[in-house]
Amino acid sequence: MSRRNPLPPPPPTVELRAWPDREALLADRARAMGELSRLSIGVSRLLLLWLTVAGFAVGWSLIGAALAAFEESIEPLSYLFGGIFACIGAACMIPTGVVIGFGIRRDKLVRERLGQWSSLERDPLGDARLRSPGQSLLWFVPSLLLGALGLWMCFAIPATAKPGQETYAEVALLMGLGFILWLTGLIGVAKAVSHYRWAVRLVGAGSPTVAVGAAHT
Numbered sequence: 001m002s003r004r005n006p007l008p009p010p011p012p013t014v015e016l017r018a019w020p021d022r023e024a025l026l027a028d029r030a031r032a033m034g035e036l037s038r039l040s041i042g043v044s045r046l047l048l049l050w051l052t053v054a055g056f057a058v059g060w061s062l063i064g065a066a067l068a069a070f071e072e073s074i075e076p077l078s079y080l081f082g083g084i085f086a087c088i089g090a091a092c093m094i095p096t097g098v099v100i101g102f103g104i105r106r107d108k109l110v111r112e113r114l115g116q117w118s119s120l121e122r123d124p125l126g127d128a129r130l131r132s133p134g135q136s137l138l139w140f141v142p143s144l145l146l147g148a149l150g151l152w153m154c155f156a157i158p159a160t161a162k163p164g165q166e167t168y169a170e171v172a173l174l175m176g177l178g179f180i181l182w183l184t185g186l187i188g189v190a191k192a193v194s195h196y197r198w199a200v201r202l203v204g205a206g207s208p209t210v211a212v213g214a215a216h217t
Contacts, residue, residue: 007039007109008032010116022121030126032117037130040110041195046139046188052099053184057177059092064173071169107191114198124203131199139192147185153178 011017011032019025039045062085069082118127157174 007106007113008035008117010113011120025121026123026126029117029120029123033114033127033130036110036114036117037132037195040107040114041132041135041139041191043135043138049100049103049184049187052096052103053180055096056093056100057180059089059094059096060176060180061173062086062089062092064169064176065089067169067172068167071167104187111194111198118202127199127202130202131196133196136192136196139188139195143185143188143192145185146181147189150178150181150183150185154182 008031011029019028066082066084066086066089069078069085154175157178158171161171
């Protein structure tokens with residue numbers, strides 16, 4: 001979890017709740033859920049995902065260049081350059097892969113915090129803004145296109161490859177890039193759909209649980 005952009009804390013336990021009235025609870029709830037929603041599906045999160053995946057794709061491209069050097073060349077110097085490309089590619093893929101993994105873990109924590117805050121009280125009018133249909137579409141449409149392109153590359157490239165024209169390294173490189181695009185699109189589509197469905201269920205949910213501080217009960 002980034003120190004520069006920490007998540008709002010979970011709501012206090014029942015024993016520590018001390019909101020003077022429902023309005024105070026709803027104000028804190030709205031602030032926390034608004035920030036959590038922004039951290040989940042904000043534009044900056046989409047750009048960060050694309051930048052991180054771009055770094056991962058660059059690393060895979062360098063690995064592909066190394067495979068091509070190993071496959072086509074018989075000179076020792078080419079093997080040396082292939083080894084250098086492979087090391088640089090791994091240096092790009094490993095940290096960006098770790099960042100993507102931490103991002104998925106952070107998204108899970110954000111969803112858990114949203115569920116904790118939303119269970120405190122029901123506020124259909126205030127929660128309606130969390131649907132964010134524009135941001136959901138901004139995630140959904142390009143992610144769907146990326147996923148479709150990646151899936152097409154995974155199947156079309158090996159099916160149309162001709163022996164003697166495309167090498168195994170070239171096919172592996174392009175298929176790998178297609179898989180990266182497909183996985184990125186899948187992540188984006190899943191986030192857009194799950195967030196919008198959650199917000200719709202939240203607005204239309206039945207009566208909630210609890211609310212104002214236990215100290216006043």
